[in-house]
Amino acid sequence: MDTSAAESSALFTPGRNCAHVARAARATPLVDAESYFSAFARAAEHAHDSIIILAWDFDSRTPLDFDGAGPQPAVLLGDLLNDLVRRRPRLRIYVLIWDYPMIFGTDRETRPIYGLGWKPRRRVHLRYDNTHLAGGSHHQKIVVIDDTVAFCGGLDLTTKRWDTCRHEANDPRRNVEGSPYPPFHDAMIAVDGEAARALGRVARDRWHKATRYVIPAAQSDRDAWPEGLESVFRDVDVAISRTIPKSDAAEGVREVEALYVDMIRAAKHYVYLENQYFTSDTIRAALSERLAEPDPPEIAVVTRRLSHGWLEEATMTALRIHLVKSLREADKAGCFEAYYPHTPGLQEATCIDVHSKIAITDDRWLRIGSANLSNRSMGVDTECDLTVDAGADPEKTAAVRGFRDTLLSEHLGVSPQQLRVELEAQGSMHAAIRRLQCEQRTLRRLEDDDEPAGTAALAAVADPEQPVSLDRLIELFSPDTQKRRSGPQWSRIVPFALLLLALFLAWRYTPLADWFTAERVMGWARASAGVSWSPIVVILAYVPVAFTMFPRPLLTLFAVVAYGPAMGFAVGMAGLVLSGAVAYGTGRAVSRDTVRRIAGKRLNRTSEVLRRRGLTASIAVSIAPVAPFVVVGVVSGAVRLRAWQYLLGIVIGNIPGLLVTTFFGNQIAAALEDPSRINYWLVAAAILVMIALAVVVRRWVQRVEAEDRQARGNSDARRLPAGTAAASAG
Secondary structure, three states: OEOOOOOOOOOOOEOOOEOEEEEEEEEEEEEHHHHHHHHHHHHHOOOOOEEEEEEOOOOOOOEEEEOOOOOOEEEEHHHHHHHHHHHOOOOEEEEEEEOOOHHHOOOOOOOHHHOOOOOOOOOEEEEEEOOOOOOOOEOOOEEEEOOOEEEEEOOOOOOOOOOOOOOOOOOOOOEEOOEEOOOEEOEEEEEEHHHHHHHHHHHHHHHHHHHOOOOOOOOOOOOOOOOOOOOOEEEEEEEEEEEEOOOOOOOOEEHHHHHHHHHHHHOOOEEEEEEOOEOOHHHHHHHHHHHOOOOOOEEEEEOOOOOOOHHHHHHHHHHHHHHHHHHHHHOOOOOEEEEEEEOOOOOOOOOOEEOOEEEEEOOOEEEEEOOOEOHHHHHOOEEEEEEEEOOOOHHHHHHHHHHHHHHHHHHHOOOHHHHHHHHHHHOOHHHHHHHHOOOOOEEEEOOOOOOOOOHHHHHHHHOOOOOOOHHHHHHHHOHHHOOOOOOOOHHHHHHHHHHHHHHHHHHHHOOHHHHOOHHHHHHHHHHHHOOOOHHHHHHHHHHHHHHOOOOHHHHHHHHHHHHOHHHHHHHHHHHHHHHHHHHHHHHHHOOHHHHHHHHHHHHHHHHHHHHHOHHHHHHHHHHOOOOOHHHHHHHHHHOOOOHHHHHHHHHHHHHHHHHHHHHOHHHHHHHHHOHHHOOHHHHHHHHHHHHHHHHHHHHHHHHHHHHHHHHHOOHHHHHOOOOHHHHHOO
């Protein structure tokens, strides 16, 4: 831990709510991509030793600057990086991107390894980080240049991010290869000095864990601060907070969550939050605690109005509705409000896409980072936030207040001076916002929408607080690890019964939702219905779908819409059995070392459970598709689980989900065409049907398992003495 800052904030506790507290000689917030992309390009021009880029997404086609107001970019990211290493013999550039599943990358740039697209020069090292846990992602956005200047926040160097602070409805520069995208609002922060060096250590640690290669420390002592970028803060303490999910190898790091709670508890006057999502139960609890006080601080939340498609509408937006509603109910003093920015002239079903992750409290603490106010950002995805402590210095506290006013005035479409006049006159953020609201560019109150049924159950899967492991899943379902009860175990049945539906909805976290629009899905389905051989293609498609962990219910839905309920059910079941058979055959064919690499440290326990509780375990992981389907199939084949047990487990375990998807195919198809037609009563009925089916399947499995044990006379236990599973793995 680094505690070299000259005057560490009492709020910052390294090892609990931050990893480092470091001094920045200069620090400047950057609002929106126009300012950040330009600052990055100017800083990169000063690089001599290294540029390290950690990204959720990266695209060489990203425009960094434009010639005037025309749509043609003056500088593209890939061209700049290649040109820099061509001109600087010592310079090496390291780009580490989240290794997203390939099926999720339809909206991303083609990887250079395929010989297409961008061709990075020899000293531009492009790597994909696959060290994330199942269901998680690497969400940090960090750039470090020569260890002398660094950027951190919510903006990736990728397409569909560039915009100005004006967020005009029809800016011709806001397009990707001729396709326009809505206004996009985000923020980064630039730091130098020890804070930049500390971020360099964070970046090098990520690179080493992903590649096993150590990036040498930069030797250049030249100033890489972007020319023309004014320093908003000087000689200020900066805390670096991270989220690193818990794994088998290490305890998790939840510094992001801890510091958010501490900032909310420490606030005396106001809490200002900007975020893409607002679904974290921990944040809700902390804010509710403050609102219950006799004299709570003002709390303002700015988020986006609409979701990215109907799937996110049914998950993250539903969770946000629940959270905002609970906070408004807890607010007895009128201190809480949630807003969204509005600008006239936008196309229907679009809005200003608020993607920023900002928190400001009491003119003292200013926080910018990658973490959303969602459960997964607190414990599932890797995140990194920077928090500036202005202390009691009047100049620094004025800078924090000025940044808050800059954000509010941008959203309200007024000057910072106009906003300050109203703030002084009203003595309240909310009162000043209400006075300045208008029909043009403004902030509007987030509507009180009806809360959909089943919202709380969706949170466990759509926005989990911790990664869900296969070990835990099998443990929950294995008869040896739970007490037998006479009645249904609703606390376990209900979450797993909802799992299939929730996973189907939660797939929105990737750009796939933008590519698989409702119109395209329905068009493909209708076109397929008239092609005689298309069912065979759909069945075969289940194999790559399984191996890329694409949500299989979407393919089943496609079959139901295309071929009708009966045929769709048959196609879905055939595809699941085929993909399971391929995974099983792979496990029997490949070497045990290969199986170990595929299954990782879960191999020993997974193989033992599958061997001893073969049919039960196979059905369990089929009922709850959050389990890695391919890993279970490969391990089943490797440990020579009876093929009939594994394949029968797939069939039985998938009956509930397939029946529900099939039975409500018309309802889901209607939702694809028009989200407003979603009937939540029918969705609730579907959930009840799945619960009932899960109970029936569970009781049948227990009876068959008991009969199987009696018939075998526990022969499996004799064939698998202690240590055999470990030995079979190599």
